[in-house]
Amino acid sequence: MNDLLRTIINAAGVPGYENEIAKILYDELKKTCREVSIDTFGNVIARKGKGKNKIMLAAHMDEVGFVVKHISKEGFLSFIKVGGIDDRVLPAQRVVIKAKKKDILGIIGTKPPHLLKDEERKQLLKYEDMFIDIGCKNKEEAEKAVSIGDAVLFEPNAGVLNGKLYYGKAIDDRVGCFALIEIMKKLSVDAEVYAVATVQEEVGLKGARTSSYKINPDFAIAIDTTIAGDTPSIRERESCLKLGSGVAITIIEASGRGLIVNERIRNLFVETAKKNRIPYQMDVIDGGMTDGAMIYMNREGIPTGVLSIPTRYIHSATGVFNIQDVECAITLALESLEMMAKW
């Protein structure tokens, strides 16, 4: 795995606590874009190129995580979830608490099944009944290490499966952030292109709302992850997206409550992919939204498309993706930007 990609995936960025990842993306974008800034809301905005059209690219830099809510007298931490995380993926996961002085390692603990009564065992375990164990013997000791309000994320674990597939925490949407950097590096079109690493997507597409209002682009492309369907227990009609089969062109999100793609942009993506022989798949999803859903209905409506990377085990401690799909997204975005510049 490329060092930059690994750094981006492993960096911390729970919604509202994106400083660490923002700094990395700011420094990377600064290498190829003359103008880079961090706005009031925390979005990193880079600008490159000149032309009659303004085009916005967006990828969110926040990741699903937790915040410390309470410290018990025995020294265990209660937490809230920030972003959609299924409680079933939490027990025994290693987490990192971004405490003021230094990072603190913790384990999400639960009552052992051996001690559960029959009825208890049938119930779904809820996050409210879990705790983070940081190895302290009491509240006083724990308070020296962490504070209420500290952000908590899954422990960084980026790596490679069978030499081909990449995995790590925060794949949603750090692969999109990586694509943004690569696109801006290679970009040379006659348009004013803005790359925005947005904040707080996982809690309501917030950074996309403020940044697209400010930029007021003519067109926009969001780059995000989507649900892969190529693992046991997912039927093909639930998701037919496969890792390694190319970039996913999103048509409709959350059964229409999210983005419904602009027809001109949808056709542009498909025609451009065909012309340039870029592998692609069509993505129609019942659940899940991207920054595109917010951008497309901001101001008087902004024509927007979404390019997605199929990802397994999204919103858990470890997602899995194929880097070739990311490369397809980068190429398709670059070729499409060239066409959009002429619109």
Ligand SMILES: [Zn+2]
């Ligand atoms: Zn996402």
